[in-house]
Amino acid sequence: MNLSRRFFFKSAAAVAAMTIAEMQAMAASAQIKATGDVAEDDEEYWRSIRLMFPLTHKRIYLNNGTFGPSPYPVIEAVKAGLMENDTDGQYGKWEKTVEKLAGFVGADEKEIALTHNVTDGINIACWGVPLSKGDEVILTTHEHSGNSMPWMNRQKLHGIVVKKYTPAATAAETLNRISDLITPKTKVIATPHIPCTQGQVLPVKEICTLARSKGIFSLIDGAHGPGMIHLDLHDMGCDTYASCGHKWLLGPNGTGFLYVRKEFQEILTPYTVGAGSGDEDWDIMTDPVSIGKYAEGGHRYYAGTQSNGLYRGVAAAVDFMEAIGPENVYRRIKYLGKYTQDNLLACGSRIQMLTPTEERSRAGVTGFKIKGMNYRDFNKLCGEAKIRIRIVPENGLDSLRISTHIYNNPSEIDELIKVTKKAVS
Secondary structure, three states, X not given: OOXXXXXXXOOHXXXXXXXXXXXXXXXXXXXHHHOOOOOOOOHHHHHHHHOOOOOOOOOEEOEOOOOOOOOHHHHHHHHHHHHHHHHHOOOOOXXXXXXXXXXXXXXXXXXXXXXXXXXXXXXXXXXXXXXXXXXXXXXXXXXXXHHXXXXXXXXXXXXXXXXXXXXXXXXXXXXXXXXXXXXXXXXXXXXXXXOOOOOOOOOXXXXXXXXXXXXXXXXXXXXXXXXXXXXXXXXXXXXXXXXXXXXXXXXXXXXXEEEEOHHHHHOOOOXXXXXXXXXXXXXXXXXXXXXXXXXXXXXXXXXXXXOHHHHHHHHHHHHHHHHHOHHHHHHHHHHHHHHHHHHHHOOOOOEEEOXXXXXXXXXXXXXXXXXXXXXXXXXXHHHHOOEEOEEEOHHHOOEEEEEOOOOOOHHHHHHHHHHHHHHHO
């Protein structure tokens, strides 16, 4: 057994009793394994990773799309950051996380603004983009409230026009549907990268290319991107990308980031400003008062105190992913997603699959319905079997969602399939 497995094969209680330094060494040891590919179906290896999570074994957790439980190194990093503040009166240091985030998502450090969640970042982008009455914004019919309500509110207050498309079964047809909606009044495509409803991976690079060719801004809801699939925001070509730390990145709640493309920063107006948002040349004693210039880079979009502990946790989450190997993580997530989808489809004709089977359009989230059965009734069956999933009442879908991460395994999905077979029998 190699070194990484010797470290990882500890009991959950033994892991919980380790110091943060020991945990970091334990996580770092995975790099030995990650110098080559880890097979997506190497269950021995992935069981060892599961020991890094305090997540209860009394229930099967298949709802990472709502909240991704943190591993021990992340939890301990949060504790250490908070303790540093309260022991030494330490202020600041959260900015150090920006560099790690930028590297992880393929951006420059000055293109990242720290936020508290995805909705925070979406609102910064929504209200900062220059729009006039009658200008059109394209959304999907599969929006989370965090991406739909800001734009609907701007429609209510500023008279913009919200237009909608329904994602298709293939990336090519999805792109066609967006293209068909574009008019000379279209100013923004504000689409999710991966809709929360059924986990379809939308062709965002092609969407951003289409937008740019028409002089349209591309503002992406990236709640489900970082940690689930490979990201290179420069290559994607979007103008903004809002995401969070608490889902697929497995970081703490209350953390997030907004990517704002360097050239777009001169277009996107900062409205929420304060300490750090400017060049410190502001002066309220002059007449008239002077605010000076906005800060260079993403800091113009956020201001004031952040949590050193929480953002220490985000940095540790990035380290945890990189220790295992991001590509290994992505392959494992996609493997479990396909395993879920294939086995659900095998349950028979009553399964209505909402997530496309097209390889490029699926990843770690599977959405479906059971014909002739209320989605809440199936959720109740899962609860009785101690399986946590998510119902999707949004937009009248009334469907079901399964989302799995590296702490899950096929045997847990098999338990879900048992419940499904019972429901359709």
